[in-house]
Amino acid sequence: MIPYKFIICVIISLSSLFFASCLPSDEAISPYPRGEGRQVVLSMGATYASVLYYSLLDDTVVARVPIDAWHCAVSTGELPVIRMNSALVGSVQPTTAALGSALAVPRTGWTFDAPDGSATAFGEWWKQPERWWIVHLGVTAHGRDLGHRVVRLERRPDSLVVHIRPLDGSKTMRCSVPTTGRSAWNGINLITAMAVESEPPRSTWDLAAQRYTHLFVDGPNTTPYAVTGILLADGVAAQRIPVADSITRRTADTMTLRSQRDIIGYDWKSYSIETGVFTTFQDRRWIVRTAAGLLFSVQPVDFYDEHGVKGTITMKVSPL
Amino acid sequence: MTSRLFTALAATGALSMWAPVCMAQNSVPNTKMSATDSTAQERRARTIVVSASAMPKAISDVPLQVKVLDRNDIDDRSAASLPDLLRTEAGIQLATDNVLGTALSMNGVGGENIKVLIDGVPMVGRLDGNLDLTQIALDNVERVEIINGPMSAQYGTNALGGTINLVTRRSSTTTASATLRAESAGTVNTLATVATDVGPVNVRMVGGRMLFAGWRDPAENRSRSFSWRPREQYTADADAAIAVGSSHVRLSTRLYTDLILDRGEPRQPYGEQAFDTRFRTTRWLHTLVARTPLTDSGTFLSTTASIATFERRRTAVVKDLVTLAERPTGDPSSIDTNTAVALTLRSVATTHPFEGISADVGLDLLHESVGGSRLRIANPTMTDLAAFAVADVTIAPWLLLQPAARWAWNSSYGAPFTPSLAIRIGNESLVAKASVSRGFRAPSLRELHLDFVDVNHDIQGYSDLAAEQSISSRASLTWFPDAFTNGIMRIEPAVFSNAITNMITLVQTDGTQFSYRNVGTFTSYGVLLEGGLAFPSVELTVQVSHILRSSMVDASLPLLGASELAAMASWTPDGTALRMAASWKFTGAVPVLVATNDGAISEQHIDGFHMMDVTLSYPVLSWLRTSASVRNLFDVRTINAVNTDVAHSGNGSQRIAFGRSVMLTMEITP
Structure with missing residues (x-):
């Protein structure tokens, strides 16, 4: 028989421990006072499905383009440079295989555009006008592979003609894209074989919030990886400065700004595998000079919206 | 809250523990097995093992190398969960992940190659191939049986590297007990047990709560999050045993719930929000065990039927630190649920067909299914039906095959054919055991049917996977030299080798796609040496291990060796019931091969570290036993580790334990 006093003792001990111990809780804090400068919110969506083109002067999102609207683009400058859609992690390699039969997808040899805009995977393609290229169209916002196409590029006075075949060589499509126009780049959809608008006209936007391909270099290995951040428009330049430094237009004018496309880039935030959360470094800002010569201070401060959805870049923007 | 509680409990515990020592040492009854009654060596020699065959056998009669950690070992190490018990065992390595839990490897292999059983029933619900050992509380465990080497012939898949069977406590009389445990790091455990007879039915019920309030390393500059996550666990077990004629039937139900709270740091720039994630795990295990004599000549039929379910739900919320309101995040991936269900039916007939021969002949049926968001098909299932036979052939009193x-x-x-052969040679003072076994590890349902695609990942399962297979050899010697008149000396060297082929490995199958394939090979070799001294009041065990492993990246690279040294000691001063125990382990530096910037392979090391626990226990009253422990005496928290990840952030350190802590335990038994 279990003693009555013992049962009482056990019940009291267990109950006191049970109710006295609990998981940690929070105490409410006061709201943080907001500083000066406008808050700009660019929401790409949780899967980074859109590219947002933003104008610093007008403080507006000029255009929102789905990342899978185009696969490569041709420049409207003097030379028809071909750029892959970096948001899709597209890549390319030349092929010498006979086109009469189906082509196998190579396991290696893929090249990507440099994220800083200094080099492209197609390179100086016009020097080998008869060459065919295998293009990996990339992966969608949801990670689905878009497959491959085989293309040949033909340079015309004011246009670029793209000959497009599937890997099995079943049919050849043809697409003509102008190499002139208001935009710096004109897009090509290699699935529909149509010219599309890949970005707004030049000088109407300054920053693009988007997913893009960064090339991580580890010794002899280069690993392409989709990152998300801010890229500069053609003609825009920037330089990073510490947040703590006071800056005026006069001092900014003396700075050497660089037109490196990914100078703001993705690494103003870090991702923790352990917690699965992006954390924005609060000590980084950039002086940005638009193509028109206007100067702005840009500081990314968050990567989430108020509902906790990632892919929303919040920036403090102040004109100088 | 926890620290205040701990202080109060500490004061109470310290007073209650030490006062009677000074006052009346001999008047206090010893509720624990005294060293003068039985030394550890003697206990081990006569320990009954249930994992290695259908009928319980003495450990010395089993031709496999089996180690049993009994209740004394659990108490000596103040082990609340399985990792606490195993962390000072040489040859066993633990790896801790704050979300996935604690995983182990033994004999150089780990992950899905280690089988964990509770009363002979396999645990389900592996995450990333591992079971979270932290979910295995030991307060209701009588002993832990560790079988080194494959037991695939007996237990099928996963038993390739080793098998761990937890045998829960039994009681045939009316008893009640309670265990209270508090640790300065923030742990408060309570457990109550009641057992009684209700008519012909012996009923036993256990309920417990384990709370860990979280621990943060002061050096990590955290304000809200914890480097060791808070978790709250509940267990409820109910057993009913009845004898029906000459048959014995036991029905048991076990419920386990676990909530891990992952609190985020206040988010910049304003610190008004934080992301919190809750991981809630629920396990049910229903088991029916029946043992029926078929003949009068000792033929038995043992049948175990069980249903095990597992659910793990991850929920991420945004916490408003101004209003303290919580709301779901808008991210579709913020809620994720993984489930697993396993039905097992195992029936074993134990017979003695001829003089000197006993045999277990059995059928094993396993039907399992998993669910979750990252599967190509909804709720894929797998059915495994197996027949097995194990014979003990006693050729001579000193020779067993x-x-x-x-x-x-x-x-x-x-499924592969899986044979094994073990031999035991020797007498009571010198026993040699050797075995050659085939083992296998079935592809998991996730490896067969995974569909994990997001922005940066495209990982697909492969439905044509084959089983991983191994050949393992093991030899050991147990020698009791006649060196002392009042004590026992034991020397137990062992060597082993494992060669695993067809390893299921994630490989790049396309430009951006990865999938599982049977391409890997792995080998490990090891030497283990255990020595023990046992005198009436002092016991000492020393273990040394050196394990060589092939690289997981490329099996042709040189083998990588790592050493461990462990010691356990206990002392019961003459004339007292006070018991002091210490366990210590040095884990040597672990070499790792990494690619350098110039493309060459270089050897780097994960730092070695010491782990030591000290426990003092004393039965204060006839119904109250107290113990005090200092855990992680060397205050090891993190060690330097190699970090080769280029795409994600990481600090190159490996978390080992939270800092030094003091634990007080009270066991109340009328």
Whole structure:
């Protein structure tokens, strides 16, 4: 028989421990006072499905383009440079295989555009006008592979003609894209074989919030990886400065700004595998000079919206 | 809250523990097995093992190398969960992940190659191939049996590197007990047990709560999050045993719930929000065990039927630190649920067909299914039907042969034929054991049917996977030299080798796609040496291990060796019931091969570290036993580790334990 006093003792001990111990809780804090400068919110969506083109002067999102609207683009400058859609992690390699039969997808040899805009995977393609290229169209916002196409590029006075075949060589499509126009780049959809608008006209936007391909270099290995951040428009330049430094237009004018496309880039935030959360470094800002010569201070401060959805870049923007 | 509680409990515990020592040492009854009654060596020699065959056998009669950690070992190490018990065992390595839990490897292999059983029933619910050992509380465990080497012939898949069986406590009389445990790091455990007879039925019920309030390393500059996550666990077990004629039937139900709270730091720039994630795990295990004599000549039929379910739900919320309101995040991936269900039916007939021969002949049926968001098909299932036979052939009193074999059919892959042969030679003072075994590890349902695609990942399962297979050899010697008149000396060297082929490995199958394939090979070799001294009041065990492993990246690279040294000691001063125990382990530096910037392979090391626990226990009253422990005496928290990840952030350190802590335990038994 279990003693009555013992049962009482056990019940009291267990109950006191049970109710006295609990998981940690929070105490409410006061709201943080907001500083000066406008808050700009660019929401790409949780899967980074859109590219947002933003104008610093007008403080507006000029255009929102789905990342899978185009696969490569041709420049409207003097030379028809071909750029892959970096948001899709597209890549390319030349092929010498006979086109009469189906082509196998190579396991290696893929090249990507440099994220800083200094080099492209197609390179100086016009020097080998008869060459065919295998293009990996990339992966969608949801990670689905878009497959491959085989293309040949033909340079015309004011246009670029793209000959497009599937890997099995079943049919050849043809697409003509102008190499002139208001935009710096004109897009090509290699699935529909149509010219599309890949970005707004030049000088109407300054920053693009988007997913893009960064090339991580580890010794002899280069690993392409989709990152998300801010890229500069053609003609825009920037330089990073510490947040703590006071800056005026006069001092900014003396700075050497660089037109490196990914100078703001993705690494103003870090991702923790352990917690699965992006954390924005609060000590980084950039002086940005638009193509028109206007100067702005840009500081990314968050990567989430108020509902906790990632892919929303919040920036403090102040004109100088 | 926890620290205040701990202070109060500490004061109470310290007073209650030490006062009677000074006042009346001999008047206090010893509720614990005294060293003068039985030394550890003697206990081990006569320990009954239930994992290695259908009928319980003495450990010395089993031809496999089995180690039993009994209740004394659990108490000596103040072990609340399985990792606490194993972390000072040489040859066993633990790896801690704050979300996935604690995983182990033994004999150089780990992950899905280690089988964990509770009363002979396999645990389900592996995450990333591992079971979270932290979810295995030991307060209701009588002993832990560790079988080194494959037991695939007996237990099928996963038993390739080793098998761990937890045997829960039993009681045939009316008893009640309570265990209260508090640790300065923030742990408060309570457990109550009641057992009684209700008519012909012996009923036993256990309920417990384990709370860990979280621990943060002061050096990590955290304000809200914890480097060791808070978790709250509940257990409820109910057993009913009845004798029906000459048959014994036991029905048991076990419920386990676990909530891990992952609190985020206040988010910049304003610190008004934080992301919190809750991981809630629920396990149910229903088991029916029946043992029926078939003949008068000792033929028994043992049948175990069980249903095990597992659910793990991850929920991420945004916490408003101004209003303290919580709301779901808008991210579709913020809620994720993984489930697993396993139905097992195992029936073993133990017979003695001829003089000197006993045999276990059995059928094993396993039907399992998993659910979750990252699967190509909803709720894929797998059925495994196997027949196995294990014979003990006693050729002479000093010579035992144990051939075993398993034939299996599986609905998802070609299950391999799995034979093994073990031999035991010797007498009471010198026993040699050797075994050669085939082992296998079935592809998991996730490896067969995974569909994990997001922005940066495209990982697909592969439905044509085959089983991983191994050949393992093991030899050991147990020698009791006649060196002392009042004590026992034990020397136990062992060597082993494991060669695993067809390893299921994630490989790049396309430009951006990865999938599982049977391409890897792995080998490990090891030497283990255990020595023990046991005198009436002092016991000492020393273990040394050196394990060589092949690289997981490229099996042709040189083998990597790592050493461990462990010691356990206990002392019961003459004339007292006070018991002091200490366990210590040095884990040597672990070499790792990494690619350098110039493309060459270089050897780097994960730092070595010491782990030591000290426990003092004393029965204060006839119904109250107290113990005090200092855990992680060297205050090891993190060690330097190699970090080769280029795409994600990481600090190159490996978390080992939270800092030094003091634990007080009270066991109340009328």
